[in-house]
Amino acid sequence: MSEPIAQPTSTRLINDAPWETYQRPYVRDLAYVLACPNVLTKWLDVAPYQNTHTISVHSASFWQTQFEAYQVRLDELDSTNDYQALTRYLLKRPSPNRLGFHFEGLLSFWLEDGFARKLHPYEMLANNVQLFNGKQTTGELDLILYNHEEKLTEHWELAIKFFMGSAPFEPINWVGINSNDNLQRKMTHMQTKQFGSIWVDTENHGQVKIGKRYGVIKGRFFLPINTCNFTYPSWLSPSFPIHEWCDKYDTSTLATLDIRALRAAHYIEWFTRRDFYDGRQSPLNNSKNDILKTGLYFAGDRPIVIYPKQTEQVENKL
Structure with a gap:
């Protein structure tokens, strides 16, 4: 475009x-x-x-x-x-x-x-x-x-x-x-x-x-995790907040993130992270076949979305 x-x-x-x-x-x-x-x-x-x-x-x-x-x-x-x-x-x-x-x-x-x-x-x-x-x-x-x-x-x-x-x-x-x-x-x-x-x-x-x-x-x-040489399109503000997402079925990449260290985000943390939720999360492997649920997580201070690369209908909670 x-x-x-x-x-x-x-x-x-x-x-x-x-x-x-x-x-x-x-x-x-x-x-x-x-x-x-x-x-x-x-x-x-x-x-x-x-x-x-x-x-x-x-x-x-x-x-x-x-x-x-x-x-x-x-x-x-x-x-x-x-x-x-x-x-x-x-x-x-x-x-x-x-x-x-x-x-x-x-x-x-x-x-x-x-x-x-x-x-x-x-x-x-x-x-x-x-x-x-x-x-x-x-x-x-x-x-x-x-x-x-x-x-x-x-x-x-x-x-x-x-x-x-x-x-x-x-x-x-x-x-x-x-x-x-x-x-x-x-x-x-x-x-x-x-x-x-x-x-x-x-x-x-x-x-x-x-x-x-x-x-x-x-x-x-x-952006897809491990994307290299991403070039901003002319319509996208270069200072717009950019983070990463990972295919929820990409087990090899998820393994590099250390799933045990991920924290599922509270819904409002799509805006800004709340430190007081640290240490309060329930076990992460609580979906079918031990696959992480779709949503926002934190690896320390680093926000990352877990999302299915293939088509999957998910309830819109935003």
């Missing part, structure tokens, strides 16, 4: 993870959501034959700027009773244990808290706006914001994705734990279903006209 960038990048783990400096789990998650760049360097027109609007993505430098502007506040949340405001905000939201809702809650907290403190120009006008065709609900828009700096209304559509890649590493080759989910399919849905609105009815601000649309896709990607 696009030409790779000229210089290859090895399959090292990304060491630049400033969110790891924070001690409180939700603060670490919030720092991760801000400091992690968008997976895309540019929006890919995955549905060129459909009449859709122009879609933009925020640059990696944009998110780095937002993180740096909010760092003093992150320090406060990590060291004072203000942490309770963050936890109450997140836990009162619908389905706080679903990763997608957790991601949306973290961004929403930053938007509201940061705007009140004049740390960014984005005023939230509405969120989770229902779309109707007659009396039938046809969709939902994540965030409607007013950018006071540019004097226009923006629609941000959010996605948190944890995808395993395989050659040739095009968007369709990055798939989720649910094998029906892939990056190209997600972008197609966002482009053709969620970015079609021009006018939006809001409860507190009346009808507003969308001036700009942003796809906000974050998360983590995982």
Whole structure:
């Protein structure tokens, strides 16, 4: 779909993870959501034959700027009773244990808290706006914001994705734990279903006209273990968190990892690792034929996904 960038990048783990400096789990998650760049360097027109609007993505430098502007506040949340405001905000939201809702809650907290403190120009006008065709609900828009700096209304559509890649590493080759989910399919849905609105009815601000649309896709990607000379495609942000995945039936490679040293991750650790789960895991060989279950594990601090290389339908818990 696009030409790779000229210089290859090895399959090292990304060491630049400033969110790891924070001690409180939700603060670490919030720092991760801000400091992690968008997976895309540019929006890919995955549905060129459909009449859709122009879609933009925020640059990696944009998110780095937002993180740096909010760092003093992150320090406060990590060291004072203000942490309770963050936890109450997140836990009162619908389905706080679903990763997608957790991601949306973290961004929403930053938007509201940061705007009140004049740390960014984005005023939230509405969120989770229902779309109707007659009396039938046809969709939902994540965030409607007013950018006071540019004097226009923006629609941000959010996605948190944890995808395993395989050659040739095009968007369709990055798939989720649910094998029906892939990056190209997600972008197609966002482009053709969620970015079609021009006018939006809001409860507190009346009808507003969308001036700009942003796809906000974050998360983590995982390369096949022992991949050599991986080259980032031009659309993939070079600073996006990249880790590794291993075929759950590849016993020889798993043997090199020392299965006994692996720790199965708690569901929310797809965001950031929680040290307090160390030493609390149950025996790992608890699936049929002593094969590890599909999911995220830690080898020390190193995240690794165990995933079936061959087609296998798995319940989507993300």
